[in-house]
Amino acid sequence: MRKDLSLQFLPYTLVSALGLGLLFLPQFISVRQNLVQAAAESEILTTENINRDRIKQRAQTAALMRKSGLLPEGKTLTILDYVDNPKRPPGIAKKRLNAYLSDEVVHVYDETRTCIGVIKNRQFLWKREHAATCVDAPVINTEE
Known part of the structure; x- marks a missing residue:
């Protein structure tokens, strides 16, 4: 049960x-x-x-x-303390150009986005010494 x-x-x-x-x-x-x-x-x-x-x-x-003092922007370089005068830019000689490849072409600009030279073959070619360096430089847009 x-x-x-x-x-x-x-x-x-x-x-x-x-x-x-x-x-x-x-x-x-x-x-x-x-x-x-x-x-x-x-x-x-x-x-x-x-x-x-x-x-x-x-x-x-x-x-x-x-x-x-250098601001790389792809294939361009901006120098902040550049003053356009007959003297060679002081900052470029001190910078290590060996950081760039030997076949690399880098356009160098000042703060106002004006071309001041080109780095080719690890050497800086200044526009006052080499007149044709900035002829083919791309125009950088100043608007950010």
Whole structure:
């Protein structure tokens, strides 16, 4: 008779367990949502940290370039402290022209985007010494 009694209460036990499960179901759903949200926030923080590091590296590079007085812009070079006079630009002789390839042609400009020479074969050809150096120089857009 005892076996019959335990079998008789089995459906009630299952229904009560299901009811308790339904009571705690919102807790499990919110925990899952919190985990998903925490993972998304962690990914965003990682991306932001990477972007911050990139910005810091770019700022350091820009500061070093500003300090050197030369600003490379692809196949062009801008000299910040150039004054157009009959004397040869002082900064060019000091700069390491070996950084450029021997077959590389780099047009050199002043702050006003006016061509002042060309670097060819790792040598600076100044417009006052070589008249044809700036004839084929590309025009740089002054709007930034």
